[in-house]
Amino acid sequence: MARQARALATRQAVLLAAAEVFDERGYAAATMSEILERAGVTKGALYFHFRSKEELALAVIEGQGAWLSTWRPTSESPVQTLIDLGYAFAHALLDDPMVRGSIRLTIEHGSFTQPQADTYQGWSDVTRGLLERAREAGDLHPGLDVAAAAGVITGAVTGIQLSSQVLTGRQDLVRRMADLWTLILPGLVQPHALARLSVAERVPGRS
Amino acid sequence: MARQARALATRQAVLLAAAEVFDERGYAAATMSEILERAGVTKGALYFHFRSKEELALAVIEGQGAWLSTWRPTSESPVQTLIDLGYAFAHALLDDPMVRGSIRLTIEHGSFTQPQADTYQGWSDVTRGLLERAREAGDLHPGLDVAAAAGVITGAVTGIQLSSQVLTGRQDLVRRMADLWTLILPGLVQPHALARLSVAERVPGRS
DNA sequence: GGTAGAATACCTACTGGACGGTATGCGGCC
C-alpha cells in the first residue's frame, strides 16, 4: 500500500508534466526528456508507468473526458446549465493543466484520430442532451434542429478557445464566451425563456 | 526569363507539396524528406528556394492571407457577403491544398506565434468591416457589439471547420456552415434584414 | 548567331545531434 502510494504519486507527476508539455509544445514537438525532467523523474520510472509516448498522450486525453463526466447540472434550466458549463470549461482551461494539455492534443489531429473524435462527440452529446431537455421544457424555437445546434455550439466553443489562446493567451476567454452566448441565444431560445437566463457568468452558490 | 519560369515551377511544386504535408501531418511531424519526395525535387533544390523548414512554413501561411485578400464582395448586402465568404472559405478548405495547409499551421500554434495572430486578426478585421457596413445599413440589432460579434464569428468558423475535419474529414463542412448561420443570424440582424438573406449556399451567377 | 563566361538553379553525399525506446541492474518495502 505504502509503495503503491509512492508509485501513484510519480505516475501523477508524470501525467501532470506530460499534460503541461503537450499543452505548450504539441504532441510531436514535445520530448520525453522534457516531460521527465519537469516531472523530476527518470526515464526508467516514466517507461515503467507508460509504455510509449502515445500511451502517455492517450492518458492525458482521458483526463479531460474525466473532467467532463464529473460535471453536474447547476440549474433547473437546461440552457442555463449549458451556459454555466461553458464558463466552467473556460475556467478549467485557465486553471487545470490536464484539461489544457488534453484539449491541445485533441485539437491536433494526428496519429490517433479516434480518441479525438470521441472527445468531440462527448461534448456534442452532452450539449445535445441539454438542448433536448430544453426543447421538452418549451424553451427552444420550435423548428430548431437540436443536433445541428449542438454541433455548432461545440465547434464554436472550440474555436473561441483557440482564437483566444492565439490572440491573448486566453486572457479574454471568459469575455469571448459571454460574447458567444450573447450572439447565439437569440437563435436558440424563445424570448420568454431568454428573459430568465443569465448570459453573463454566474457566481456559484445560488439556485 | 525562361530560367525564371523553371525556377518558379519548382518553387511552386515545393510550396504545394509542403502545404499538403503540413496539412496532413502538422508542422513538427512533417519531414522535409516527405515534402521534397512529393514535390519530385531534391534537397538541394528545396533549400535553394527556402532556407529552412520554418521559412517554408511561413510561405505556406502567406498563401492563405493571399487567398483572403483576393476575395471580393459578392452582394450589395454586407451580411450576405459575409455568408458567401463563409461558404467560399469552406470550398477553399475542401479544394485548395494551400489553404488547407495554411489553416493547419495557423491552428497549431507553436514556434511562430505572430503570423498566426495576424491570420486570425485578418479574418476578424474583414468580418468586422462587413458588420460595420451592415450596421450603417441598419441591418444589425441596435445594441450589438460589432467587434465582439466579429471575434465570435471568426472563432466559430475556425471551430466548425476543425470539428468537421475531425469527425467527418470535412465532408459535412458545408452543412455545418449552414447550421452556423442559421443559429447566429437571429442574434445578429434584425428581422426585416433577415428576410432578405439567403442562409443556404448561393450558386454564383446572380446578383 | 555563335561562343565565353557568369550567374542561376539544382544534385549528391554527408554530418552532428537529438529522440524514442530498451536492457540491465539495484534498492527498499512486504
Place this chain on the structure above:
DNA sequence: GGCCGCATACCGTCCAGTAGGTATTCTACC
C-alpha cells in the same frame, strides 16, 4: 527473499541542414 518501483547507460534511427560539385540558362560581345 522476492517483487515492485525505479535508476543508468546505451542503441539504432531519423532528421534538419550543409558542403561542394554540376548542369542549365542568361548576358555580352563579336
